[in-house]
Amino acid sequence: MSSNRNTTTARVVDIAGLTRSEYESALVASFDLQEWCRCCTARPVADVIDELVALAGVFSAGAVVERRVDELNLRGSLGSET
Secondary structure, three states, X not given: OOOOOOOOEEXXXXXXXXXXXXXXXXXXXXXXXXXXXXXXXXXXXXXHHHXXXXXXXXXXXXXXXXXXXOEEEEEEEOOOOO
16 A cells, blocks of 8 residues: 555555455555554544445445545546456
């Protein structure tokens, strides 16, 4: 996971076999490595994961979404994941 801090774009991916625990570890490692601001890490990681999973569930695998303030928009698609 990498955001380069200023980016607001993400690709929805369904990774077979990825556990919640593995996703949590990857997210925490990403925040730590990129020295994210306190507001990004102030909430419990479990809450952030719940939110990200729910948001991603709205879109098909391969969707490229952007966030502008509190709004998500579909930018395009890189095709479906198989």
